[in-house]
Amino acid sequence: MEKQWWKDAVVYQIYPRSFMDSNGDGIGDIPGITAKLDYLTALGVEVVWLSPVYQSPNxxxxxxxxxxxxxMDEFGTMEDWERMLDEMHKRGIRLVMDLVVNHSSDEHPWFVEARKSKDNPYRDYYVWRDGKNGREPNNWESFFSGSVWEYNEPTGDYYLHLFSKKQPDLNWENEKVRSEVYELMKFWLDKGVDGFRMDVINMISKVPGLPVGNVEPGSEYASGAQYYMNGPRVHEFLQEMNEQVLSRYDIMTVGETGGVTPEHGVLYTNPERKELNMIFQFEHMDVDSGPLGKWDVAPLDLVRLKKILAKWQTDLHGRGWNSLYWDNHDQPRVVSRFGDDGKYRVESAKMLATCLHFMQGTPYIYQGEEIGMTNVQFPSIEDYRDIETINMYNERIAKGFDQVELMKGIHAKSRDNARTPMQWDERENAGFTDGTPWIGVNPNYHEINAKQAMEDKNSIFYYYKELIAMRKRLPIMVEGSFELIHEDSTSLFAYLRHYENETLLVLNNFTADELTVEWPDSLSGLKGERLIGNYEDVESRSADGETNLRPWESIVYHFRK
Incomplete structure (x- = not known):
């Protein structure tokens, strides 16, 4: 595999609405990001992924x-954006922008025109179908509940929207649409951006005919995913995009791809295929979901989590490239989800960071993860802003679901857990804004904030800083192969990394119990040096080929032959 700058980089995701407000309107903005760039420099990240800042009805x-x-007016001006990019580049930070081209807004001029008449020049920029027997064209369910079809009065037919009805899907079969997309990509690349995170990019190709899906018992709609995820022309479209745009710039690309296997991952990310550098897969995000899906919260299945991540590690090694993440703007906070956000918040946050950053792939840190921000438990649905959460709640309340149980699911899994404002200090609203924040601040900001973290040499922040720096000096973290050990343990996530004459032993205790871990026979006779651990006390925890782990403890040993 060729050496590339994005392989040993660590990416920091900024959700601009919740990062830093510079003008007191309660909404994070671009000047707010610029004001906090020295914080990112102190952390050591070299790439920022910025969630969308484009004009949008929101x-x-x-x-x-x-x-x-x-x-977007709320975020600032193009001049503000250009200043931010310039200040990032001065600090050696690259900028990856979000690219959202499976769908547009229904307020985009293309769609405003397309919905007027069937012979409008922009009509074929979107996906239209006639109804069947007085109902929608097919039975697919939207990601945000209800049908994927919305009736359009002026033309008497329906348009497709896999997400909100205000997000009509673009018709990638139309060459003009693809050309428009490539031109807007060049617009930003020529301004100096360093890559794209491509939103739901594996949904741009739909199976012709948009077949009816199988409805699960008790459901009104079918998922339809098999007909729009990894569709028949998706690789053709991405190779065309690569040839016409991506290959002409030194950039990083990551595709958001639900419903993929490692074999799909190889197709999308093998350099010889000239598509993307890496993808986000979501298989490991379902390991705490019950039989009824995301909102049916189940205890973490650690054995399943390990097997999923190990499969991606081994199957892509030498053939593609992984993205490594626990958190993002669509996921709850990992320290609340897979760790202990109470007594062992600091230890479990560091453990989870260790577990992730020592795997092969490009690690992503979501804003606030580096200080151990937690899920929020707003008391009422009125406190939530996320369309997915609100739609689910209203739909299920109407069907007679128990409100208390619904709120439990929301407290555990709502996307708004990630979207509460960044906790900068102990001032009102966590130093995020002088105004009224667009969404409530997590009340624990007095105890959990960036100012406090930067004043404590043993904080989660400095632990992340050390992990980021290690990737620069240890090629084994970037290039090494992966070997899962103790795979059936329900408490321990342990693995080896191998590179040339070196081996790393990575031990992670996912419980509040003490564990004794035996080293694999392959390390017998080798002398291991303790590389990093998440407890301040660094006394030897190992003897005679075994290690004693304290609650949520993480230790990494480095062996040379």
């Missing part, structure tokens, strides 16, 4: 774009 918090070449 039905889905910026993932519904009405002008791909303009900045």
């Amino acid at each position: 039905d889905d918090n910026g993932y519904d774009i009405s002008d791909y070449r303009a900045i």
